[in-house]
Amino acid sequence: FKASRRRTTYLFPVAIALASAIIVFALDAATRRQWIGVPSGFYLASSSLGRIAHLAAFAGAMLACFHISREYALGTVKAAWVRPVSRGAWWWGKLISAVAASAALFVVAAAVVVAVSWLKPGFADLVETQVMIHPAGRLGLRLSLAIALTLCAVVATTAVSAAIAAACNGPGTAIAATLALWGAMSLLSVFPEAQPWLPTTCLSLPAEQMTAMSAGLPLPREWGDGERQTHDVAPFTG
Numbered sequence: 372f373k374a375s376r377r378r379t380t381y382l383f384p385v386a387i388a389l390a391s392a393i394i395v396f397a398l399d400a401a402t403r404r405q406w407i408g409v410p411s412g413f414y415l416a417s418s419s420l421g422r423i424a425h426l427a428a429f430a431g432a433m434l435a436c437f438h439i440s441r442e443y444a445l446g447t448v449k450a451a452w453v454r455p456v457s458r459g460a461w462w463w464g465k466l467i468s469a470v471a472a473s474a475a476l477f478v479v480a481a482a483v484v485v486a487v488s489w490l491k492p493g494f495a496d497l498v499e500t501q502v503m504i505h506p507a508g509r510l511g512l513r514l515s516l517a518i519a520l521t522l523c524a525v526v527a528t529t530a531v532s533a534a535i536a537a538a539c540n541g542p543g544t545a546i547a548a549t550l551a552l553w554g555a556m557s558l559l560s561v562f563p564e565a566q567p568w569l570p571t572t573c574l575s576l577p578a579e580q581m582t583a584m585s586a587g588l589p590l591p592r593e594w595g596d597g598e599r600q601t602h603d604v605a606p607f608t609g
Contacts, residue, residue, distance in 0.1 A: 383430060384479045390426060391480040394419045395487040402492075411497065413510045413585035416488040417517060421578030423480040424521045428574055431473020431525060432532035432553075436545035438469045439536035466533050473529040474522060481518050497587055504587045513584055517577035524573040531570060 398418050402410045408418060488494070494511065497504040532549050539545040556572075559565040566572045583590050 383434070383476060387423070387427065387430060387476050387480050388483045391419065391423050391483040392487055394422050395484055395491070399491050408582075409497075409586050410492050411585055412488040412492045412494040413497070413507075413514060414582065415492060416484050416514055417578050417581035417585050419484045419488070420481065420517060420521060421575045421582065423484060424477070424525060424574045424578060425571075427473060427477035427480055428525045428528040428570075429553075430476055431469070431529040432549050433546065434472050435469040435529050435532040436536045436539075436549060437542045438472075439465050439533055439545070462537065465537075466530065469533050470526050470529050473525055477522055477525045481521075485514075485518075497585065499587055505584065510585060513581055517581040520577040521574065524570055524576075528570040528574065 395415055398407070398415050399410070402408045402414065408414045494507055496507045497510065531552070532545075535548050535552065536542075536545040539548060553571065556569045560569055560572050580590060
Protein backbone atom coordinates (compact mmCIF):
# COMPACT_ATOMS: atom_id res chain seq x y z
CA PHE A 372 0.00 0.00 0.00
CA LYS A 373 2.82 2.41 0.87
CA ALA A 374 4.75 1.51 -2.28
CA SER A 375 1.74 2.10 -4.52
CA ARG A 376 1.59 5.73 -3.36
CA ARG A 377 5.23 6.53 -4.13
CA ARG A 378 6.50 7.78 -7.48
CA THR A 379 9.71 5.80 -7.15
CA THR A 380 7.68 2.60 -7.38
CA TYR A 381 6.93 3.44 -11.01
CA LEU A 382 10.11 5.35 -11.82
CA PHE A 383 12.50 2.54 -10.89
CA PRO A 384 11.12 0.00 -13.43
CA VAL A 385 11.04 2.64 -16.17
CA ALA A 386 14.60 3.74 -15.43
CA ILE A 387 16.02 0.22 -15.36
CA ALA A 388 14.11 -0.68 -18.55
CA LEU A 389 15.62 2.33 -20.34
CA ALA A 390 19.09 1.51 -19.02
CA SER A 391 18.73 -2.10 -20.22
CA ALA A 392 17.67 -0.99 -23.69
CA ILE A 393 20.61 1.41 -23.92
CA ILE A 394 23.02 -1.36 -22.92
CA VAL A 395 21.67 -3.69 -25.60
CA PHE A 396 21.83 -1.04 -28.33
CA ALA A 397 25.37 -0.09 -27.33
CA LEU A 398 26.53 -3.72 -27.41
CA ASP A 399 24.75 -4.26 -30.72
CA ALA A 400 26.64 -1.33 -32.26
CA ALA A 401 29.92 -2.70 -30.90
CA THR A 402 29.32 -6.19 -32.29
CA ARG A 403 28.33 -4.87 -35.73
CA ARG A 404 31.63 -2.97 -35.88
CA GLN A 405 33.39 -6.20 -34.84
CA TRP A 406 34.80 -4.60 -31.71
CA ILE A 407 33.52 -7.39 -29.45
CA GLY A 408 31.72 -10.68 -29.72
CA VAL A 409 29.44 -11.79 -32.53
CA PRO A 410 26.31 -10.09 -33.94
CA SER A 411 23.89 -12.57 -32.41
CA GLY A 412 20.80 -12.08 -30.32
CA PHE A 413 21.95 -14.70 -27.83
CA TYR A 414 25.31 -12.98 -27.43
CA LEU A 415 23.67 -9.57 -26.94
CA ALA A 416 21.20 -10.93 -24.41
CA SER A 417 23.82 -12.79 -22.36
CA SER A 418 26.35 -9.94 -22.45
CA SER A 419 23.69 -7.45 -21.36
CA LEU A 420 22.43 -9.84 -18.68
CA GLY A 421 25.71 -9.71 -16.79
CA ARG A 422 25.65 -5.92 -16.74
CA ILE A 423 22.03 -5.45 -15.72
CA ALA A 424 22.38 -8.10 -13.00
CA HIS A 425 24.72 -5.83 -11.05
CA LEU A 426 22.48 -2.86 -11.79
CA ALA A 427 19.35 -4.65 -10.56
CA ALA A 428 21.14 -6.02 -7.49
CA PHE A 429 22.43 -2.56 -6.58
CA ALA A 430 18.95 -1.06 -7.03
CA GLY A 431 17.49 -3.85 -4.90
CA ALA A 432 20.07 -3.21 -2.21
CA MET A 433 19.20 0.47 -2.11
CA LEU A 434 15.48 -0.33 -1.95
CA ALA A 435 16.08 -2.73 0.95
CA CYS A 436 18.09 -0.10 2.84
CA PHE A 437 15.38 2.53 2.49
CA HIS A 438 12.58 0.03 3.00
CA ILE A 439 13.83 -1.17 6.38
CA SER A 440 16.22 1.42 7.83
CA ARG A 441 13.84 4.31 7.17
CA GLU A 442 11.39 2.75 9.63
CA TYR A 443 14.04 3.13 12.35
CA ALA A 444 15.00 6.64 11.28
CA LEU A 445 11.40 7.91 11.26
CA GLY A 446 10.43 6.01 14.39
CA THR A 447 7.49 4.33 12.66
CA VAL A 448 8.88 0.93 13.68
CA LYS A 449 7.63 1.61 17.22
CA ALA A 450 4.06 1.95 16.01
CA ALA A 451 4.41 -1.30 14.06
CA TRP A 452 5.82 -3.27 16.98
CA VAL A 453 3.14 -2.21 19.50
CA ARG A 454 0.48 -3.71 17.26
CA PRO A 455 -0.37 -7.42 17.47
CA VAL A 456 2.39 -8.24 14.98
CA SER A 457 5.51 -10.09 16.09
CA ARG A 458 8.92 -8.69 15.27
CA GLY A 459 9.64 -11.80 13.25
CA ALA A 460 6.52 -11.28 11.15
CA TRP A 461 7.45 -7.61 10.64
CA TRP A 462 10.96 -8.58 9.56
CA TRP A 463 9.81 -11.31 7.17
CA GLY A 464 7.23 -8.97 5.65
CA LYS A 465 9.91 -6.36 5.01
CA LEU A 466 12.32 -8.96 3.63
CA ILE A 467 9.78 -10.53 1.30
CA SER A 468 8.64 -7.17 -0.04
CA ALA A 469 12.24 -6.01 -0.61
CA VAL A 470 13.16 -9.26 -2.36
CA ALA A 471 10.00 -9.10 -4.47
CA ALA A 472 10.83 -5.54 -5.54
CA SER A 473 14.40 -6.39 -6.58
CA ALA A 474 13.23 -9.55 -8.38
CA ALA A 475 10.59 -7.55 -10.25
CA LEU A 476 13.20 -5.00 -11.34
CA PHE A 477 15.45 -7.74 -12.68
CA VAL A 478 12.58 -9.47 -14.47
CA VAL A 479 11.63 -6.18 -16.16
CA ALA A 480 15.25 -5.60 -17.22
CA ALA A 481 15.67 -9.17 -18.47
CA ALA A 482 12.42 -8.95 -20.45
CA VAL A 483 13.57 -5.74 -22.13
CA VAL A 484 16.97 -7.28 -22.95
CA VAL A 485 15.43 -10.41 -24.48
CA ALA A 486 12.83 -8.41 -26.43
CA VAL A 487 15.33 -5.96 -27.90
CA SER A 488 17.80 -8.74 -28.69
CA TRP A 489 15.05 -10.68 -30.48
CA LEU A 490 13.88 -7.64 -32.47
CA LYS A 491 17.34 -6.33 -33.34
CA PRO A 492 19.61 -9.15 -34.58
CA GLY A 493 17.24 -12.00 -33.70
CA PHE A 494 17.87 -15.44 -32.23
CA ALA A 495 19.40 -17.93 -34.65
CA ASP A 496 21.59 -21.02 -34.75
CA LEU A 497 25.28 -20.52 -34.09
CA VAL A 498 27.00 -21.57 -37.31
CA GLU A 499 30.67 -21.17 -38.23
CA THR A 500 31.93 -22.06 -41.73
CA GLN A 501 28.76 -24.06 -42.40
CA VAL A 502 29.27 -26.10 -39.22
CA MET A 503 26.50 -26.14 -36.62
CA ILE A 504 27.99 -25.20 -33.25
CA HIS A 505 24.83 -24.77 -31.17
CA PRO A 506 21.20 -24.88 -32.37
CA ALA A 507 18.91 -22.02 -31.39
CA GLY A 508 16.79 -24.28 -29.20
CA ARG A 509 19.73 -25.28 -27.03
CA LEU A 510 20.91 -21.68 -26.76
CA GLY A 511 17.42 -20.56 -25.79
CA LEU A 512 17.18 -23.12 -22.99
CA ARG A 513 20.59 -22.12 -21.65
CA LEU A 514 19.66 -18.44 -21.80
CA SER A 515 16.52 -19.16 -19.76
CA LEU A 516 18.65 -21.06 -17.24
CA ALA A 517 21.13 -18.17 -17.03
CA ILE A 518 18.30 -15.72 -16.34
CA ALA A 519 16.86 -17.97 -13.61
CA LEU A 520 20.25 -18.44 -11.92
CA THR A 521 20.98 -14.72 -12.07
CA LEU A 522 17.60 -14.04 -10.48
CA CYS A 523 18.60 -16.30 -7.56
CA ALA A 524 21.80 -14.30 -7.11
CA VAL A 525 19.90 -10.98 -7.20
CA VAL A 526 17.54 -12.27 -4.51
CA ALA A 527 20.51 -13.40 -2.38
CA THR A 528 22.24 -10.01 -2.55
CA THR A 529 18.99 -8.26 -1.63
CA ALA A 530 18.60 -10.53 1.40
CA VAL A 531 22.12 -9.65 2.53
CA SER A 532 21.34 -5.93 2.14
CA ALA A 533 18.10 -6.34 4.09
CA ALA A 534 19.99 -7.97 6.97
CA ILE A 535 22.47 -5.08 6.99
CA ALA A 536 19.62 -2.53 6.91
CA ALA A 537 17.97 -4.18 9.92
CA ALA A 538 21.15 -3.61 11.95
CA CYS A 539 21.42 0.10 11.05
CA ASN A 540 19.52 3.08 12.39
CA GLY A 541 19.18 5.00 9.14
CA PRO A 542 19.22 4.58 5.35
CA GLY A 543 22.53 6.44 5.02
CA THR A 544 24.33 4.13 7.41
CA ALA A 545 22.79 1.07 5.76
CA ILE A 546 23.82 2.23 2.29
CA ALA A 547 27.37 2.97 3.44
CA ALA A 548 27.66 -0.46 5.09
CA THR A 549 26.25 -2.15 1.98
CA LEU A 550 28.71 -0.35 -0.30
CA ALA A 551 31.58 -1.28 2.01
CA LEU A 552 30.54 -4.95 1.96
CA TRP A 553 30.14 -4.80 -1.83
CA GLY A 554 33.68 -3.46 -2.15
CA ALA A 555 35.02 -6.12 0.22
CA MET A 556 33.39 -8.87 -1.82
CA SER A 557 34.88 -7.42 -4.98
CA LEU A 558 38.33 -7.61 -3.39
CA LEU A 559 37.74 -11.14 -2.15
CA SER A 560 36.66 -12.24 -5.62
CA VAL A 561 40.33 -12.32 -6.71
CA PHE A 562 40.81 -15.41 -4.50
CA PRO A 563 39.47 -18.58 -6.16
CA GLU A 564 38.67 -20.15 -2.76
CA ALA A 565 36.31 -17.30 -1.84
CA GLN A 566 34.55 -16.93 -5.20
CA PRO A 567 31.98 -19.74 -4.74
CA TRP A 568 30.58 -18.04 -1.61
CA LEU A 569 30.27 -14.50 -2.92
CA PRO A 570 26.87 -13.33 -4.21
CA THR A 571 28.62 -10.74 -6.39
CA THR A 572 30.46 -13.53 -8.19
CA CYS A 573 27.25 -15.42 -8.85
CA LEU A 574 25.67 -12.29 -10.30
CA SER A 575 27.92 -12.50 -13.36
CA LEU A 576 28.69 -16.24 -13.43
CA PRO A 577 25.62 -17.43 -15.42
CA ALA A 578 25.95 -14.56 -17.92
CA GLU A 579 29.64 -15.28 -18.46
CA GLN A 580 28.82 -18.93 -19.10
CA MET A 581 26.10 -18.03 -21.59
CA THR A 582 28.26 -15.40 -23.31
CA ALA A 583 31.00 -17.96 -23.95
CA MET A 584 28.48 -20.48 -25.27
CA SER A 585 26.78 -17.98 -27.58
CA ALA A 586 30.16 -16.98 -29.05
CA GLY A 587 31.21 -20.58 -29.68
CA LEU A 588 34.01 -20.43 -27.11
CA PRO A 589 34.95 -23.15 -24.60
CA LEU A 590 32.74 -22.96 -21.53
CA PRO A 591 34.41 -21.76 -18.30
CA ARG A 592 32.71 -24.61 -16.42
CA GLU A 593 29.94 -27.15 -16.74
CA TRP A 594 26.40 -25.81 -16.50
CA GLY A 595 25.69 -28.12 -13.58
CA ASP A 596 28.59 -26.66 -11.59
CA GLY A 597 27.34 -23.11 -12.11
CA GLU A 598 23.81 -24.13 -11.15
CA ARG A 599 24.93 -25.76 -7.90
CA GLN A 600 27.18 -22.81 -7.03
CA THR A 601 24.41 -20.24 -7.51
CA HIS A 602 21.84 -22.29 -5.61
CA ASP A 603 24.31 -22.92 -2.75
CA VAL A 604 24.98 -19.19 -2.30
CA ALA A 605 21.29 -18.21 -2.19
CA PRO A 606 20.34 -20.24 0.93
CA PHE A 607 23.72 -19.55 2.55
CA THR A 608 23.26 -15.77 2.34
CA GLY A 609 19.54 -15.89 3.07
